[in-house]
Amino acid sequence: xxxxxxxxxxxxxxxxxxxxxxxxxxxxxxxxxxxxxxxxxxxxxxxxxxxxxxxxxxxxxxxxxxxxxxxxxxxxxxxxxxxxxxxxxxxxxxx
Amino acid sequence: xxxxxxxxxxxxxxxxxxxxxxxxxxxxxxxxxxxxxxxxxxxxxxxxxxxxxxxxxxxxxxxxxxxxxxxxxxxxxxxxxxxxxxxxxxxxxxxxxxxxxxxxxxxxxxxxxxxxxxxxxxxxxxxxxxxxxxxxxxxxxxxxxxxxxxxxxxxxxxxxxxxxxxxxxxxxxxxxxxxxxxxxxxxxxxxxxxxxxxxxxxxxxxxxxxxxxxxxxxxxxxxxxxxxxxxxxxxxxxxxxxxxxxxxxxxxxxxxxxxxxxxxxxxxxxxxxxxxxxxxxxxxxxxxxxxxxxxxxxxxxxxxxxxxxxxxxxxxxxxxxxxxxxxxxxxxxxxxxxxxxxxxxxxxxxxxxxxxxxxxxxxxxxxxxxxxxxxxxxxxxx
Numbered sequence: 001x002x003x004x005x006x007x008x009x010x011x012x013x014x015x016x017x018x019x020x021x022x023x024x025x026x027x028x029x030x031x032x033x034x035x036x037x038x039x040x041x042x043x044x045x046x047x048x049x050x051x052x053x054x055x056x057x058x059x060x061x062x063x064x065x066x067x068x069x070x071x072x073x074x075x076x077x078x079x080x081x082x083x084x085x086x087x088x089x090x091x092x093x094x095x
Numbered sequence: 096x097x098x099x100x101x102x103x104x105x106x107x108x109x110x111x112x113x114x115x116x117x118x119x120x121x122x123x124x125x126x127x128x129x130x131x132x133x134x135x136x137x138x139x140x141x142x143x144x145x146x147x148x149x150x151x152x153x154x155x156x157x158x159x160x161x162x163x164x165x166x167x168x169x170x171x172x173x174x175x176x177x178x179x180x181x182x183x184x185x186x187x188x189x190x191x192x193x194x195x196x197x198x199x200x201x202x203x204x205x206x207x208x209x210x211x212x213x214x215x216x217x218x219x220x221x222x223x224x225x226x227x228x229x230x231x232x233x234x235x236x237x238x239x240x241x242x243x244x245x246x247x248x249x250x251x252x253x254x255x256x257x258x259x260x261x262x263x264x265x266x267x268x269x270x271x272x273x274x275x276x277x278x279x280x281x282x283x284x285x286x287x288x289x290x291x292x293x294x295x296x297x298x299x300x301x302x303x304x305x306x307x308x309x310x311x312x313x314x315x316x317x318x319x320x321x322x323x324x325x326x327x328x329x330x331x332x333x334x335x336x337x338x339x340x341x342x343x344x345x346x347x348x349x350x351x352x353x354x355x356x357x358x359x360x361x362x363x364x365x366x367x368x369x370x371x372x373x374x375x376x377x378x379x380x381x382x383x384x385x386x387x388x389x390x391x392x393x394x395x396x397x398x399x400x401x402x403x404x405x406x407x408x409x410x411x412x413x414x415x416x417x418x419x420x421x422x423x424x425x426x427x428x429x430x431x432x433x434x435x436x437x438x439x440x441x442x443x444x445x446x447x448x449x450x451x452x453x454x455x456x457x458x459x460x461x462x463x464x465x466x467x468x469x470x471x472x473x474x475x476x477x
Contacts, residue, residue: 044419047419047468053411
């Protein structure tokens with residue numbers, strides 16, 4: 001999977017930032033759990049459009065709706081984990 | 096989309112507002128002050144001023160002044176206070192449109208600000224205002240209706256207190272104008288800021304203020320007025336003193352139709368519809384465990400409210416409502432950070448629900464089902 005566009009959402013007071021990512025394919029449950037490996041994953045499958053949230057402590061939070069092509073990322077510290085790191089991680093996943 | 100974010104901007108607009116704006120855009124623009132009888136001397140600008148004057152029970156329509164919104168009005172009002180004294184009393188219920196101008200002036204050394212906390216039901220106790228007033232207090236600035244809890248302050252009681260001093264009484268009516276009764280005379284209000292795009296049913300970008308005879312702040316913007324052009328200084332008369340530049344006629348026309356809608360339907364009836372919708376939603380949430388309501392369950396009915404559910408951040412809850420259930424609410428601090436400290440919801444904030452008089456029973460039921468589904472998923476602990 002690839003990130004094909006990025007929209008800046010917000011610069012936070014604590015130096016973190018929020019971006020909206022557009023992916024080249026739909027977000028699957030497997031993708032969500034792969035992105036959350038080693039962290040916390042919430043996946044609400046019973047909603048009309050399933051919501052997910054991934055928490056990788058001190059690095060990033062992801063949230064979005066399964067089967068869509070966009071998701072929101074909260075980069076906690078760009079020194080520890082920048083947008084490019086996230087992009088590489090997404091592209092490296094083999095699902 | 097189920098729209099429960101009317102505290103931000105009203106939607107849908109009454110059909111007559113939409114039609115009036117559309118009709119205006121189909122006509123050549125004309126300047127109301129230069130147009131003759133063939134264009135209608137009882138033009139939209141004058142008529143809107145007159146109806147707002149009636150709505151706020153003011154004496155003189157020329158004391159109703161148009162601006163870009165409540166923030167623009169409050170900046171003009173607050174910046175004009177420095178000439179009158181060194182101290183201002185305000186409340187923890189305020190929006191940043193009050194807090195930031197005040198804190199900016201305080202940082203410059205122009206003013207000192209005292210902030211009165213709200214009580215357990217989310218409103219300010221008038222006696223606490225009285226205690227905060229000092230001999231050098233230039234003004235008391237109070238939010239009529241909180242944009243976080245919907246709690247309504249007793250303006251008559253506060254006006255009675257402030258009116259007995261040399262201080263000015265300034266009211267932010269952003270949420271309440273068009274929903275709550277406002278009588279600037281009996282409430283002894285010296286400056287009232289309002290916006291057009293909430294309970295007045297107009298478009299974004301139009302708002303205004305009422306100024307009493309006691310308060311004439313210097314204008315923040317001077318320039319063309321379309322009349323008195325030989326004068327190289329801003330005309331001193333109202334409303335010209337505060338209305339330099341091209342007027343937002345589209346906004347004023349929308350506001351005029353919005354105020355006509357309120358007049359025809361009745362302010363009390365519209366308010367009752369909003370209260371009924373809000374209470375129905377609150378009642379559903381009250382039955383759910385882990386739900387915290389602002390104002391709390393024992394508070395009087397309000398036209399909007401906020402809530403949180405244990406185990407989920409308000410920003411996520413708002414996101415789920417919007418993206419999973421097509422329900423538009425608002426999450427966060429709602430530009431009113433201090434009230435969240437009083438309520439215990441700082442820094443994450445809350446999810447705000449603000450229906451309108453157009454909210455249907457089906458929409459309320461759909462919101463209830465969405466909350467049930469969210470709670471069920473949360474307690475299941477995925």
